[in-house]
Structures are given as structure tokens and as C-alpha cells.
Amino acid sequence: MLKLQVASRAGVGASAEGCASSGCGGSSAGLSHLPEHIRAKVHNHPCYSEEAHHHYARMHVAVAPACNIQCHYCNRKYNCANESRPGVVSELLTPAQAVKQVLAVAATIPQMAVLGIAGPGDPLANPERTLATFQALAEQAPDIKLCVSTNGLALPDLVEDLCALNIDHVTLTINCVDPDVGAHIYPWIFWKNRRIKGRKAAEILIERQQQGLEMLVARGVLVKVNSVLIPGVNDEHLKEVSRLVKAKGAFLHNVMPLIAEPEHGTFYGLMGQRGPTHEELQQLQDACAGDMAMMRHCRQCRADAVGMLGEDRGAEFSLDKIETLEIDYPQAMARRRQVHAAIEAQRAAAAQPPAKGEILISPTAIKRVRRETRPVLMAVATSGGGLINQHFGQAREFLVYEASAQEVRFIGVRKVGAYCSGPEDCGELDWVLEDTLRALSGCEVVLCSRIGFEPWGQLEAAGITPNGEHAQEPIEQAVASLYQEWVAAGRVAMPSPELARRRA
Ligand code: CLF
Ligand code: SF4
Numbered sequence: 001m002l003k004l005q006v007a008s009r010a011g012v013g014a015s016a017e018g019c020a021s022s023g024c025g026g027s028s029a030g031l032s033h034l035p036e037h038i039r040a041k042v043h044n045h046p047c048y049s050e051e052a053h054h055h056y057a058r059m060h061v062a063v064a065p066a067c068n069i070q071c072h073y074c075n076r077k078y079n080c081a082n083e084s085r086p087g088v089v090s091e092l093l094t095p096a097q098a099v100k101q102v103l104a105v106a107a108t109i110p111q112m113a114v115l116g117i118a119g120p121g122d123p124l125a126n127p128e129r130t131l132a133t134f135q136a137l138a139e140q141a142p143d144i145k146l147c148v149s150t151n152g153l154a155l156p157d158l159v160e161d162l163c164a165l166n167i168d169h170v171t172l173t174i175n176c177v178d179p180d181v182g183a184h185i186y187p188w189i190f191w192k193n194r195r196i197k198g199r200k201a202a203e204i205l206i207e208r209q210q211q212g213l214e215m216l217v218a219r220g221v222l223v224k225v226n227s228v229l230i231p232g233v234n235d236e237h238l239k240e241v242s243r244l245v246k247a248k249g250a251f252l253h254n255v256m257p258l259i260a261e262p263e264h265g266t267f268y269g270l271m272g273q274r275g276p277t278h279e280e281l282q283q284l285q286d287a288c289a290g291d292m293a294m295m296r297h298c299r300q301c302r303a304d305a306v307g308m309l310g311e312d313r314g315a316e317f318s319l320d321k322i323e324t325l326e327i328d329y330p331q332a333m334a335r336r337r338q339v340h341a342a343i344e345a346q347r348a349a350a351a352q353p354p355a356k357g358e359i360l361i362s363p364t365a366i367k368r369v370r371r372e373t374r375p376v377l378m379a380v381a382t383s384g385g386g387l388i389n390q391h392f393g394q395a396r397e398f399l400v401y402e403a404s405a406q407e408v409r410f411i412g413v414r415k416v417g418a419y420c421s422g423p424e425d426c427g428e429l430d431w432v433l434e435d436t437l438r439a440l441s442g443c444e445v446v447l448c449s450r451i452g453f454e455p456w457g458q459l460e461a462a463g464i465t466p467n468g469e470h471a472q473e474p475i476e477q478a479v480a481s482l483y484q485e486w487v488a489a490g491r492v493a494m495p496s497p498e499l500a501r502r503r504a
Contacts, residue, residue, distance in 0.1 A: 038251075041168060041222060044113045044340070045145060046309050048169060048224060048252060050297050050410055053309045054386035054475075055343045056113040058147075059105050061098035062090035062304040063129045067121035068153050069189040069205060071175075072267040073228060073258055080119035080303060081259070081266075082151060082173040082226060090120045090304035095132040097319060099140060104322040105306055106141055107332035109313070110339035112306075114169075116147040119303030124154040127161070134165045143333055145169065149226070153189060153205055155212030163219050170216055171254075172209060173226045177244050179203040181237050185230065187267070210248070217249035224252040224295065229276050229284055230268070231258070242288035253288055254295035257281050278441065282411060296412045297399075308384050310397050310413070350386065350474050373492045375404035378479050379414065379440050379464075381448035388470050388478055392451035393420030399475070400443060403483035408476045414439045419455060437462045447478060 046053035067080065074081045093101065105112050115137060117123040123130040134146050148162065149171035162170065176182045182202025189201040196204060216223050225245045227238050234241075242253050258275040260268040276284070285294050299309045307313040379398035381390035396418050400411045416439045417432040433455055440446065446464055449471040459466045470478035486492045 045169060046114065048222065053297050054384060057109055057111045057308045058114040058116055059112055059306040060116045060118050060303050061093055061101060061133060062120050063093050063095055063098045063133050064117060064119060064123040064126035065092055065121050066125045068125040069151050070187050072185055073260055075265045080121055090302060095129055095136060098133045099136045101317050101322055102137055103141060103327045103329055104325050105317055106144060107327045109307065110336040114145045114147050116149065118149040122151050123148050124150040124158050127158055131161055134167060138165050141329065143336060152209035152212050156208055156215055159212065159215045168221050170221055171224045171226055172213055174209050174241055174245060175227050176234050176237055177206055177241050178237060179206060181234050182206055184233050213245060213248050213250060222251040224254055225250045226254045226256060228258050229255050229281060231274060231276050231280065235284060238284060239287055242292065246292040252293045252295050254298050255285050255288060256298055256300055296410055299413065369487060370405040372494050373405050373487055374494045375402050376483060376492055377402055377443045378445040378447060379443040380475050382475060386474055387472055388447050388475055389449050389472055392446065392448040392455055394418055401479045403479050408479045433458055440464060445482065
């Protein structure tokens, strides 16, 4: 059987080129070009490292109600949409309540490695509440990384405060670097006690964002830039944004799709502004990628999100539930250290190079396979740990990978409704399955731990092959292995015209 080398946990392909994953830069291999101290900073941050997000959780505390700008994709009744799904409301916490909640989560979910403040307004438009929360956590839970997200207007004034608290992960939302584009995104800003509108408002915001970015980079802070992709407004322009922020030293670029439903009551939602398709988002992310790491695993989570990315356990830690808890944090820290050590052992084992002799294909054959095969999109159901370990019917999202003769590449996340939410309605939710099939457009395979007879048939009818044979296997290895099987079975032959072009 044809066998290509598994080059690393995150990259699969012919050994000559090693891992070429263009994901978030999260795999060990993908980070190998970075200095050791940077790798250490992102190693267990689930947003800054794609690989880490399989293992580590984050939480947000909603301590920051006010905002100093208006974005056309935001309704102020809800969370800051720069780093949240619009249309959800968070319970506002005082800094003291927030600290209590963080300690409770850290003791209950030892994988929780990062505490972020991302709303519900702009964290830096509420500097006292935001900094007081960070200050208390730096003292009481020193093993938790601190992280903040901002629109950037107040950033230059607060860089020193953030650095004094050792906050070395900052997310800055930059949707444009041209005020003419910005005037279509931001109707106003509140600046120096005045409301400023139109192009002038965008000009000031852009200037402050760029100044803040430069100041953070100069102080060694890792900056992730978030951009909301708004078709027809900033889609082409985001390539320029990416080029500029990369030149200024941003670490990671996260291009997120606009979500603009009329029921959210945002300006864009009411005006009928559409969000991008999966294909448009991926094309723009690829165009922005170059040699800058792109984040493709963002879940646009809530300002009070708790748990692994993509999961929301906030309801388990509401104020009334945590009020009665007595947390022994030193004991919790010891437990957290044990759990983190076990995760690292698992990651190290999965990153082991293949055994000698595993490459069963000659260099000439590799060249031919690359030329004559096409890539395949595969959707994966996982509940964490980097494994294929979720029942199809219980998946609320699928991770999509592109397998080719060169590599296995993480492409993005497709959210779906759960087809089975319990014994009463398992298999009854046909409309959910129809939505899922639409969400999986372009995918040819679904890898999951198990799947029922009914969805199996419907997936096949839609041209998607269900596969439960790789249950509990590491995702990238399973995707690579299935691709190899398809190569051997002649299922991924390049279409004739393209093949003729390549041979020529
Ligand atoms: Fe929160 Fe943001 Fe920090 Fe992550 S989220 S403040 S960097 S800890 Fe992550 Fe959530 Fe996407 Fe944000 S998945 S919305 S990128
Ligand atoms: Fe809304 Fe966030 Fe924009 Fe403020 S910065 S208007 S809270 S999306």
C-alpha cells in the first residue's frame, strides 16, 4: 500500500518537505521557527496555538460594560461582537465576583489555562474594572495566563498598565487601515469627551490602533489582530491590513466572518448586509496567510464563555452557584499541575517522529502522487484531546481538514445543531440534519466515533462518506491515513484537464 510519512501531529506529507501546516502556528512543528520564550508563551494558549486548543480551555469574565466606539455589526444590548457572537447577553460581574468565578473554574476545570476579558463592551474603555480584575488574579492565581481584547481606541494610554501586570497576550480588532473604508464600519467614536463621526472618527481610531500595536510589539507583547470580514466593505482591503500588521510585528491574524442576522438589531443586520460564505472566508484567510500565522479555529465565543473553545460551561459557574464555594487554591494548583503534565506527556507522545522504515514510497513516486492527486476536505467530530472521539449526532461543530499529498491542513470550523440531543429526539431532528449537510458543503468525508443508520444514509446520498473506523485516533494521523487509502484506491485522482495541465 502507498504510505506517506506522518511528519508531525499537525502536518502530514512527504518527508522531504516536513510539516507545512498553515494553521494557527500551533503545532510543535509550526512553532519551531519561533524563539523558545515565544513558544513557551503560546504553548498552552488555546487561541494563539491551534494545537493547544485541543487540550486547554479558556474562560472570559464579563466585567467591562461600556464601549467607546460604535461598530455597525454591534448592538449594544449584547456582547462586544469584536470577539463574541452577537446576540448573546452576559451577566455583568464586579471584579471581586469575577475573581471568585475564575478560582472556581480553575479548581473545577484544571485544563483552564487562560483568563480573558473581552467584554461585554470594550475592556479598555473600563480600565478600572479590567485592571482591578487582572491585578487580583495575578496575585491569587499566578499560574493562569491573562489575556485581553480591545478595539484599540484607549490602548496607547494603557499599554504600560498592561505590561506592569505581565499581560503578554493582547487582541486588537483592526478592520481597516483606510479611513474611507472605516467610515463604512464605524459611525462614531467617543474621544476626549466628544462624539466624533464619519471619516474623522475612523481616522483617529486607526491611528490609535496602529500606535497601540507598535507600542505592544516594542515591549514584547504578543498581539493577535482580529478582523471582521464584511463582504463588499473590507474584504479586498483586509489583505492590506494583514500585510501592514504583519510588517509591524503582529503575531497572529484572525479573520472572522461577519454575523449579521436581522434579529440581532445591528445596523448591518437591519440593512441586509450579508456575512461571507465558508469558501469566501477560507479564500481570504489563504490570501492573507503568506508567512504570517492565521488563526482558523476561532469560535467567536461569548464575553462570559467557559471551557474548551467551542464549548460553553458558563451556566455551571453562575454567581449563585459559586457563592457558596470554598476554594483551596494552592491545592487546586497542585491538581492543575498534574493535569497539565499529563496533557504535555500526551502531546509529546503524539509528536514522536515515525519509526524508521515507515516511508514506503520512493521520492519519484511521491512526486507523481503529488502531481496526480487532488486535495480532499474531511470533517471531524471531536470533543477534545486531539482525537476523533465524538458521536456524529452529538457534534455541535466539525473541524475541517484539507488532506493532500503534501500535508494535512486545518481549514476551519463549521458550526451545526446537534442532531441527537437525547433519547427522546435522537434521529427525529431531520431539519438539523439538512442544516448540517449544508454546513458540510465541500467536505467529502465525515470522521466520527460513531454514527447512526439514518444520518449515514443521508450523508452518503449527499456525496459525503461517513467513517467511524478511526475512532479514538489522533485527528491528523487519521485524516492522513484515510487520504492514503483513497490514493491507493484511486479515489483522489486529479480531474483529467487539470492533470493534463500539470503534466505539461
Ligand atoms: Fe479570550 Fe480572545 Fe484571549 Fe482567546 S477568545 S480574549 S484571545 S482567551 Fe479565542 Fe474566543 Fe476566538 Fe477570541 S476563540 S473569540 S480568539
Ligand atoms: Fe460593540 Fe465591541 Fe464595537 Fe464596542 S468595540 S461597538 S462593544 S463590537
